[in-house]
Amino acid sequence: MSAPRTLFEKIWDEHVIVVSPQGEALLYVDFNLINEGQSFLAFDQLRMEGRRARRPEQHLAVTDHYLPTINRALGTAGMPNPEIRRVVEMLDENAAEFRLPHVGWFHPDQGIAHVIAPELGIAQPGMLITCNDSHTATNGACGALAVPIGGGNQLRHVVATQTVWLKQPKTMRISIDGRLPNAVTAKDVVLSVIREIGVGGATGYAVEYAGPAITAMSMEGRLTVCNMSIEAGARIGMIAPDETTYQFLAGSKNAPQDGDWDAALAYWQTLPTDADAVFDRELAFDAARFAPMVSWGTSPDDCSPVDGVVPDPAQIADAERRRHVERALDYMRLTPTTPLERIAIDRVFIGSCTNSRIEDLRAAAQVLKGRRAVVPGMVSPGSSAVKRQAESEGLDRIFIAAGLEWRDSGCSMCNGSNGELVAPGERCASTTNRNFEGRQGRGALTHIMSPAMVAAAALSGRLADVRRFD
Amino acid sequence: MLAFTVLTAIAAPLDIAKIDTGMILPGRYMRRHRRPGHDYGEAFLYDLRFDETGRPRRDFVLNDPAYHEAKILVAGGDFGCGSSREGAAFAVMDYGLRALLAPSFGEIFQVNCIQNGILAVTLAEPVIHDLWRQLRARPGSALTIDLPNQRLIAPDGMRHEFDIGPLRKDRLIRGIDDIDVTLEHLDGIEAFEAKRRARLPWLPAAKRDARA
Numbered sequence: 001m002s003a004p005r006t007l008f009e010k011i012w013d014e015h016v017i018v019v020s021p022q023g024e025a026l027l028y029v030d031f032n033l034i035n036e037g038q039s040f041l042a043f044d045q046l047r048m049e050g051r052r053a054r055r056p057e058q059h060l061a062v063t064d065h066y067l068p069t070i071n072r073a074l075g076t077a078g079m080p081n082p083e084i085r086r087v088v089e090m091l092d093e094n095a096a097e098f099r100l101p102h103v104g105w106f107h108p109d110q111g112i113a114h115v116i117a118p119e120l121g122i123a124q125p126g127m128l129i130t131c132n133d134s135h136t137a138t139n140g141a142c143g144a145l146a147v148p149i150g151g152g153n154q155l156r157h158v159v160a161t162q163t164v165w166l167k168q169p170k171t172m173r174i175s176i177d178g179r180l181p182n183a184v185t186a187k188d189v190v191l192s193v194i195r196e197i198g199v200g201g202a203t204g205y206a207v208e209y210a211g212p213a214i215t216a217m218s219m220e221g222r223l224t225v226c227n228m229s230i231e232a233g234a235r236i237g238m239i240a241p242d243e244t245t246y247q248f249l250a251g252s253k254n255a256p257q258d259g260d261w262d263a264a265l266a267y268w269q270t271l272p273t274d275a276d277a278v279f280d281r282e283l284a285f286d287a288a289r290f291a292p293m294v295s296w297g298t299s300p301d302d303c304s305p306v307d308g309v310v311p312d313p314a315q316i317a318d319a320e321r322r323r324h325v326e327r328a329l330d331y332m333r334l335t336p337t338t339p340l341e342r343i344a345i346d347r348v349f350i351g352s353c354t355n356s357r358i359e360d361l362r363a364a365a366q367v368l369k370g371r372r373a374v375v376p377g378m379v380s381p382g383s384s385a386v387k388r389q390a391e392s393e394g395l396d397r398i399f400i401a402a403g404l405e406w407r408d409s410g411c412s413m414c415n416g417s418n419g420e421l422v423a424p425g426e427r428c429a430s431t432t433n434r435n436f437e438g439r440q441g442r443g444a445l446t447h448i449m450s451p452a453m454v455a456a457a458a459l460s461g462r463l464a465d466v467r468r469f470d
Numbered sequence: 471m472l473a474f475t476v477l478t479a480i481a482a483p484l485d486i487a488k489i490d491t492g493m494i495l496p497g498r499y500m501r502r503h504r505r506p507g508h509d510y511g512e513a514f515l516y517d518l519r520f521d522e523t524g525r526p527r528r529d530f531v532l533n534d535p536a537y538h539e540a541k542i543l544v545a546g547g548d549f550g551c552g553s554s555r556e557g558a559a560f561a562v563m564d565y566g567l568r569a570l571l572a573p574s575f576g577e578i579f580q581v582n583c584i585q586n587g588i589l590a591v592t593l594a595e596p597v598i599h600d601l602w603r604q605l606r607a608r609p610g611s612a613l614t615i616d617l618p619n620q621r622l623i624a625p626d627g628m629r630h631e632f633d634i635g636p637l638r639k640d641r642l643i644r645g646i647d648d649i650d651v652t653l654e655h656l657d658g659i660e661a662f663e664a665k666r667r668a669r670l671p672w673l674p675a676a677k678r679d680a681r682a
Contacts, residue, residue: 017662018655022637026655028662030673041556044504051649057675083501090503101676108681122674152556153585153648161652163659256672264672 004274006171007240008206011145011271015128017163024165031122032158033113033131034061034100036091037417038151042132043094045156053098055162060122061095061102062113063088068418069380069407072105081419098159111383111409114138114353118223119383121252125241125268130158135353135433137229141222142249143241143271145206148230169204169236170280173273175211178287183467185363186221187355187431187450189213190228191293191303193285199301203233205281208273213287214239219248220359227354228433231300240272294340294463295435295448297328302435304340306453306465312336331437332445333425340463343447346426348377348404348458349440350451352414355431356382358389360451364431365395367455367469368402374461377454378405380412402458416441429457472587473645477568478614479541482531483602486518489545490552491579493518495561509564510557536609544601544613545572550579550590559583569615571622573598584638585647589617591632600624617643 005013015027039061046052053059066087071078079085088105095102103109109116113131117123117139125143130136132151139146149155149164158164176189194201207229214222222239229237239245246265249255256264291305302325304311310329313336316322329336334343350356350364361381379399381387387409390396396406413420414432416439422428424443431454432439435446447463456464499513519530526533532540543562549572550558559582562570569589583590593601604625605611614623617639622630634642641647652659667673 017658020637022635026652026659028659028666030666038500038555038557040503041560048504048506057677060676087501095678099678101678106681107679120674122676124672124674126670127673150556152560153582157648157652160649161659162663163652165648165652254674260672264670267670 004276004278006173006273006277006279007143007208007238007271008145008171008236009277011126011128012168014126015145020165024167026163026165027128029130029158029162029164030058030127031129032059033117033129033133033136034059034091034155035065035113035131035133036063036087037065037132039132039155040087040090040094041152042156042159043098045152046098046159051160053100053159056099057101058162059100059159060117061091061100061104062116063091063102063104063110064112065411065415066418067105067410068420069410069412072408084417084419108384111385112353112356112411114223114227115356115382115386115409118142118219118248119252119385121249121254124249124254124264125245125271130164134230135227137235137237138223138227138353140229140236140238141219141226143239143245143268145236145238148235169206172202172205172207172234172281172283173279174207174209175282175284176209176213176287177211177284178213179216180213180287180290183292183452184287184290185292185450185452186217186224188290188293189287190225190231191295191300191448192290194228194232194301195293195303196285197232197283199231199299200233202229205234206236206238207232207234208279209237209239210273211284215242217244218359219244220357223357224354224360228300231433241268242272292453292466293449294453295446296332296334296340296343297325298331298435298437299324299328300433300435300448302328303448306340306449306463308340310334310336310338310340341465343463344427344461345375345429345447345457345463347375347422347428348373348454349380349413349422349428349430349432350377350404350454351380351382351407351412352432353382353411354414354433355451356380356386356409358386360431361386361390361395362393364451364455365398367452367466368404368458369398371402371459373403373458375458376403376405377458378407378413380407381409383409404458413440415439422446429454429463471645471647471650472568474568474587474589474617474642476614476616476618477541478612479568480537480539480610481542481544481601481605481613482537482540483605484531484543484545485602487546488548488551489515491550491555491558491576492552494550494558495555499561500555500557504557504560504564510561511564511566514561514565534609541567542569542571542613542615543567544598544605545570547573547595549575550583551576556582559586559588562588571598571601584642587642587645587647589615589642591634593622593630593632597630
């Protein structure tokens with residue numbers, strides 16, 4: 001009988017090929033996702049060295065970061081910025097030259113990498129998945145070990161060898177006990193955790209989310225929670241596979257077929273953390289104490305329940321924290337002790353790998369239905385499949401009737417590298433994951449929150465408590 | 471990757487602290503292809519080397535003809551801090567530098583340099599200051615860096631020892647990068663892969679199709 005192990009340890013052990021004398025492990029990569037980001041550096045280097053992709057079928061290039069969400073029908077002419085167009089074209093060229101499967105802009109599966117990998121059944125329990133993106137942990141919600149890698153040398157290494165060198169992280173379990181109150185979503189859970197432990201709270205750890213409130217979540221909710229692991233410093237976040245996972249996978253394109261399904265299921269059922277397994281760190285939260293959250297500052301841990309107020313730096317004892325809050329309020333143009341619900345906004349954005357799945361769109365549409373937004377905004381579904389599904393349910397008509405733009409799928413206004421930006425000084429209620437200075441554009445003032453909360457803000461023209469719209 | 475053993479070359483003194491990767495490789499170059507004859511050498515410290523009109527800044531050290539053949543840069547503290555952009559290490563390499571000496575480096579940048587065959591080692595601040603003084607006194611002076619013996623020989627003949635991790639040192643001396651090290655385990659990788667595929671035959675495989 002082997003020692004009890006955690007979900008993370010089981011998958012990690014399963015992928016170790018060799019451990020170096022310096023303690024780094026060489027791990028096998030079951031699947032790698034590639035976005036256009038800086039991946040062209042990896043391909044430039046591979047080309048200069050005359051190397052090829054060792055296992056092309058275990059990669060998927062996904063155009064998402066730089067691809068605008070409008071004017072697709074115009075082709076490259078729809079991308080007026082030549083630099084953006086060039087980055088998009090480079091991934092087309094690199095995928096073709098290195099014979100890599102590619103979901104480019106006209107592919108019916110087109111979407112954000114971390115939305116389509118689970119959707120297509122590429123992210124399965126027990127797999128080791130890499131991607132040149134810091135939000136790769138999203139895929140951990142499917143019970144996979146999903147790790148972000150660098151877009152240059154590390155990506156080059158994965159393409160050339162189908163392996164990655166990593167130092168084994170410590171383990172942390174974050175348990176959410178009890179039941180979530182009405183109108184409290186997965187986004188509110190993860191923001192509450194980040195607020196509590198800070199943006200560096202899980203640095204160096206592989207996090208497993210567990211407990212009744214996590215188990216009760218849909219796959220969409222779990223994907224949102226794992227997605228923001230990096231905002232607490234953790235490169236890896238994961239959730240043990242269970243019935244919810246299996247049902248989600250069963251209908252997907254890459255799910256194990258026929259006889260393989262039973263074998264796969266039997267294997268997946270061995271993966272959850274053993275009862276006596278020990279984590280390096282354990283944290284527990286009471287779901288009943290969570291509330292709808294909004295961020296007020298310039299770091300994801302600068303957030304608060306929506307019925308709170310802007311913090312007063314004068315009341316903060318820690319000098320470093322005080323300096324940060326002062327700078328954040330200056331950037332965000334906010335006055336201490338202002339009730340959060342009095343903060344007026346200029347626009348809204350619903351989308352990103354955090355909150356653009358069908359359930360997210362349904363939640364926003366439910367609030368917006370039959371009502372009219374008082375600020376402009378846009379909705380970008382996480383994938384073309386989500387877009388089709390939403391349109392078949394009539395959600396697009398609800399958004400449009402509310403006055404919002406219904407866009408194509410992409411990273412859009414979350415990272416802005418596609419040219420979709422919040423203007424300087426504009427305040428945006430956003431379902432995205434980061435509110436750092438300039439994240440959505442130079443001088444942009446970002447407040448992050450759940451899709452339903454963004455919808456409530458759109459209707460109010462201010463940050464608003466969605467519980468008033470029930 | 472180029473091997474690094476013993477290098478005797480002209481060293482340039484760059485006495486500015488906290489030169490971040492965004493100065494080493496300005497963001498606007500990040501969307502640029504890198505290929506032979508069109509590399510990142512031009513981008514290296516562009517805004518320090520050139521003014522707004524693209525004319526070389528006469529007072530910037532690297533524009534002094536005495537340093538045109540420099541392969542060593544003696545830099546200030548926190549060299550390469552900031553963004554993780556790997557292109558910054560490419561810019562250093564493409565500009566023609568083989569070694570960086572500084573009191574401290576941005577951690578990711580330092581690893582990226584060594585990964586690309588550039589020796590980036592830290593020396594105590596007084597040693598760096600002393601090197602600046604000597605290099606300025608005789609522009610175009612050479613330093614010798616002896617990696618196997620972890621020793622630097624200053625223009626005045628003084629010897630200074632430096633630290634480097636055994637793994638990084640070995641890779642630099644042998645001129646092998648992570649891929650080369652990994653490929654030494656290729657048999658192990660193939661055996662691992664075959665066993666895994668036999669045991670988990672359902673793992674997803676993607677196909678190229680025409681609909682991209």
